[in-house]
Amino acid sequence: MKKTDCNILVEKLVSMIRSFGSEKLSYSGRLILVNSVLTALYNYWINIFVIPTGVLNKLNAICRNYLWDGGADYVRVSMVGWEKVCCPKSKGGLGIKDSLAWNIAAIGKLVNQVYLKGQDWKDYKPSGDLSWRWKSVCKVKDKLDTGYQNGHWLLDARGYTLRSGYDLIRHKFQNVPWHKQIWNSWSLPKHQFIGWLIVREALMLKDKLFSLEIAPNDDCLLCVSNPLQRITDGQFSxxxxxxxxxxxSATFYHIWLQRNKARVDGVLQRPEFLRELIQKELKARIAVQLSQGIANRDNVWLRSRSLVV
Structure with a gap:
């Protein structure tokens, strides 16, 4: 496809973002919309057409801008690089689909399983009388060449798959040890996102602002020392x-939020108020999880801490 053929796709994406009216959404709210709505708009296209690189980069840029600022246009620098954001959560990312890498993998599947119908794709060379479009499509295999050995696809015993092709292109990222703790299902999504930014060392905290000569010092506005202690989990279910x-996770989130209010508005909430707010949110989240049923031991543990009625 030509770049001009894809302009409508870019326009639809921008129009969709404008219709959201979601500038006030949290990061986690915008992440959900990126994964469930925005990428769905162009999934069909990138699965069956070779989309120009410039268009794919534009689609990525629009999703990136929306995630970090709530609009389609570039306004602020991303807090985490897009390549890392597009990693699965198990590899330290947010699970957003990289349209450029996905398009390559999708065309690889289309050529390998539909048009060649079982032929050895690695050694396939289009004849000279075929169209230049088909020849350009077949060049995709050069980017997936390392996945083959002796004519066999190494990443999946069933042969080439879309997911395994995508993983090959992005193979340089390894699993991170903290993803289960951050994306713990008991935590609220907005708390999870800020926790993710913290372990990524991406939040613009006072020490980072000080290193950039934006803040006059690196003193915490809420306390003089780190209030969080590492908790050992051996004795817990x-x-x-x-x-x-x-x-x-909730404590991380509210410390970050109050730090911002202290810096921007010069307002500090009482610690008691924050404690009550965190407890309220925690109880609401626990109530949702309890619908799945828990052991009596855990129920007693929650009641002893006044976390359930």
């Missing part, structure tokens, strides 16, 4: 670990 991690 899975439910109890989830609740503790949810409380830590």
């Amino acid at each position: 899975q439910v109890q670990k989830g609740v503790i991690l949810s409380a830590i």
Whole structure:
């Protein structure tokens, strides 16, 4: 496809973002819309057409801008690089689909399983009388060449698949040890996102602002020392670990939020107010999780901490 053929796709994406009216959404809210709505708009296209690189980069840029600022246009610098954001959560990312890498992998599947119908794609060379478009499509295999050995696809015993082709293109990222703690199902999504930014060392905290000569010092506005202690989890059940991690995640979030209010508005909330707010959010999240049923031991543990009625 030509770049001009894809202009309507870019226009639809921008129009969709404008219709959201979601500038006030949290990062986690915008992440959900990127994954469930925006990428769905162009999934069909990138699965069956070779989309120009410039258009794919534009689609990525629009999604990136929306995630970090709530609009389609570039306004602020991303807090985490897009290549890392597009990693699965298990590899330290947010699970957003990289349209450029996905298009390459999708065309690889289309050529390998539909047009060649079982022929050895690695050694396939289009004849000279075929169209230049088909020849350009077949060049995709050069970007997937390392996945083959002796005519066999190494990443999946079933042969080439879309997911395994995508993983090959982005193979340089390894699993991270903290993803289960951050994306713990007991935590609220907005708390999870800020926790993710913290472990990524991406938040513009006072020490980072000081290093950039934006802030006059690196003193914490809420306290003089780190209020968070590392918690050992050997004595806790899975439910109890989830609740503790949810409380830590909520604490991270509200410290970050109050730090911003202190810096921008010069307002500090009482610690008691924040504690009550965190407890309220924690109880609401626990109520949702309890619908799935828990052991009596965990129920007693929650009641002893006044986390359930």
